[in-house]
Amino acid sequence: MTDLLTSIQAALGLSRTPVAFNGPGALPSAFAVTDLACASMAAAGQAVSELIHAQTGDLPSVEVDRRLASFWFSTSLRPVGWQVPPLWDPVAGDYATQDGWIRLHTNAPHHRAAAERVLGACADRAAMAAKVAQWISADLEHAVVEAKGCAAEMRSWTQWQNHPQGLAVNAEPLVLFIDSPDAMQQPWRGSAAQPLAGIKVLDLTRVLAGPTASRFLAGLGADVLRIDPPTWNEPGVVPEMTLGKRCARLDLHDPADRAVFESLLKEADILLHGYRADALEHLGFGSERRRQLAPGLIDVCLNAYGWSGPWQNRRGFDSLVQMSSGIAEAGMHWQQAEKPTPLPVQALDHATGYLMAASALKLLTEGLRSGRGGSARLSLARTARLLIEHGPGTSEALRAEDGHDQDSRVEQTPWGPAHRLQVPVKISGTPIQWALPATELGTHNPQWL
Numbered sequence: 001m002t003d004l005l006t007s008i009q010a011a012l013g014l015s016r017t018p019v020a021f022n023g024p025g026a027l028p029s030a031f032a033v034t035d036l037a038c039a040s041m042a043a044a045g046q047a048v049s050e051l052i053h054a055q056t057g058d059l060p061s062v063e064v065d066r067r068l069a070s071f072w073f074s075t076s077l078r079p080v081g082w083q084v085p086p087l088w089d090p091v092a093g094d095y096a097t098q099d100g101w102i103r104l105h106t107n108a109p110h111h112r113a114a115a116e117r118v119l120g121a122c123a124d125r126a127a128m129a130a131k132v133a134q135w136i137s138a139d140l141e142h143a144v145v146e147a148k149g150c151a152a153e154m155r156s157w158t159q160w161q162n163h164p165q166g167l168a169v170n171a172e173p174l175v176l177f178i179d180s181p182d183a184m185q186q187p188w189r190g191s192a193a194q195p196l197a198g199i200k201v202l203d204l205t206r207v208l209a210g211p212t213a214s215r216f217l218a219g220l221g222a223d224v225l226r227i228d229p230p231t232w233n234e235p236g237v238v239p240e241m242t243l244g245k246r247c248a249r250l251d252l253h254d255p256a257d258r259a260v261f262e263s264l265l266k267e268a269d270i271l272l273h274g275y276r277a278d279a280l281e282h283l284g285f286g287s288e289r290r291r292q293l294a295p296g297l298i299d300v301c302l303n304a305y306g307w308s309g310p311w312q313n314r315r316g317f318d319s320l321v322q323m324s325s326g327i328a329e330a331g332m333h334w335q336q337a338e339k340p341t342p343l344p345v346q347a348l349d350h351a352t353g354y355l356m357a358a359s360a361l362k363l364l365t366e367g368l369r370s371g372r373g374g375s376a377r378l379s380l381a382r383t384a385r386l387l388i389e390h391g392p393g394t395s396e397a398l399r400a401e402d403g404h405d406q407d408s409r410v411e412q413t414p415w416g417p418a419h420r421l422q423v424p425v426k427i428s429g430t431p432i433q434w435a436l437p438a439t440e441l442g443t444h445n446p447q448w449l
Helices: 002-012 033-056 066-072 109-119 125-132 137-146 157-162 164-170 209-218 255-267 287-293 318-325 327-334 347-370 380-388
Strands: 020-022 062-065 077-079 093-096 101-104 151-153 176-183 200-204 223-228 246-249 270-273 298-303 372-379 411-413 416-420 425-427
Touching: 002 033, 002 347, 002 380, 033 062, 033 066, 033 347, 033 380, 033 425, 062 066, 093 125, 101 125, 101 137, 101 318, 109 125, 109 137, 137 151, 151 318, 157 164, 157 318, 157 327, 164 318, 164 380, 176 347, 200 209, 200 255, 209 223, 209 270, 209 298, 209 347, 223 255, 255 287, 270 347, 298 347, 318 327, 318 347, 318 380, 327 380, 347 372, 347 380, 372 380
Parallel strands: 020 062, 200 223, 200 270, 223 246, 270 298, 298 372
Antiparallel strands: 062 425, 077 416, 093 101, 101 151, 176 372, 411 416
8 A cells, every 4th residue: 555655646746745544454356456546545635635735834634444445436326216327338348259358348339339340230248249259359359449449358467568558658657747838827716625616627538537536626626517529428427427517518520619618628727638649639629729728727638548659549448458458367367267357346447537636636736836737647557557566456355335334415416316425535624525416418508607
């Protein structure tokens, strides 16, 4: 735990102020998943503490509950009388090939369509398995990716270390900070109780990693506006991840919507985006254009496979990176299983999300001091290296959740009432709490409060 946190603190430029970790137990895994959960949350909490210290002179203490951190890396929501839709498309998952294993990610309709363009229409997993079994793993991965789909062959850590993309991303820093020459005019309007009051966060992220970051920032008082394309939906994660946010839709291919987006960006203090490395460039909103529109912007970027190498523009998700980087293969040997064994939670997503939040907070702290903005780049694959290199996990069982773990307050969502688990991170004098319940995508108008 100490080594993990020290590595993260060094990457973020945080001080090595002690953090209290409470509660026994860990998620059973080949890797130290609970340690990663706690260390990434601790770093985000410490970044809050250092922001408050820079503005007030007081340095709040930070505590992290290990059990609650483990639970939040799965889901924090406990519906009352209703159920969250399934996380996975019926044919998404791992399949045996002629020479190994491959994972197909088909949650988005266009990603499933891409896989079916290569394999043919598949009504169920059995039909998909029969077709995948005829392929060599590397050939199928290449074919699905070329069809603009999402797939990952199972590789070992050794294979990944020798792969051109593994070599590239493993040479990158955990967080790449880039200074901006542009002035940031925003004064601090927060307080110890709400350190991000008055901060506008424009959220272009989806699924888990980026939304984890913006959810954390919303819990500190930020005005978070999430923007999605007109037809995008992710029903299995929306109730979990839209907590504290307003959610609108814009079509960035439409001139009128582009104008609205530009006006939003001009007023934003922080931009979070998880598009592929070249996606915003193709939309005409590359880094230079963003700087022109919003000088002094804090620009925090995420992608799956890193910012250099042949796969820097490849579509990817946590489960695919686990297959590519050796995590699922190591889990298979650890559990003595006959199929890929991923982490018990999508820890790369969640951990990278808290590192994104910490990066935004660090840039804000520095910007308030220097008067300049800046950007940060992170990737799921680089977070995978952090986890893999910090040693094995444990087979011990985490004590089961009980009623005391839940917040007594009721969250009135569009789907029905729910409770949240208590927040794992405690920052003295700074309660992490959300003014808005989770909501459907596209509920709000694309405008700042």
